[in-house]
Amino acid sequence: MIEQHRCMFCHTVDTPHRAPSFQQIAARYRDVPGTPGMLEEKLRKGGEAHWGDVAMPSAAERGGGPLSASDAHALVKWVLSQ
Numbered sequence: 001m002i003e004q005h006r007c008m009f010c011h012t013v014d015t016p017h018r019a020p021s022f023q024q025i026a027a028r029y030r031d032v033p034g035t036p037g038m039l040e041e042k043l044r045k046g047g048e049a050h051w052g053d054v055a056m057p058s059a060a061e062r063g064g065g066p067l068s069a070s071d072a073h074a075l076v077k078w079v080l081s082q
């Protein structure tokens with residue numbers, strides 16, 4: 001699913017590239033209550049920047065097509081387990 005949605009175009013698991021690595025994201029949010037819901041929203045609709053100047057583009061802007069709530073849930077769960 002990560003490949004289908006082209007997440008690795010900007011992210012990698014362990015090396016910051018165009019975007020924070022998934023390990024950095026997991027370390028920052030793993031113990032923060034409410035994180036999964038916030039990140040799922042963000043994956044689907046985009047949102048404000050939390051890491052730098054560049055916000056995460058919405059699913060439509062990323063060109064991978066619409067992202068369902070259940071897919072967003074699965075992706076966020078995977079990211080936070082890195």
Ligand code: HEC
Pocket residue numbers: 002005006007008009010011018019020025039042043048049050051052053054055056057062075076079
């Ligand atoms: C076009 C580049 C790009 C693509 C493709 C992309 N991301 Fe991101 N992502 C970013 C950038 C840039 C940030 C940092 C945004 C910020 O400062 O909040 C980010 C941040 C994030 C965050 C942390 C958000 C926050 O609020 O701290 C998560 C989680 C995430 N991405 C997951 C994903 C997943 C899962 C995919 C695939 C569905 C994906 N990204 C695809 C560029 C991208």
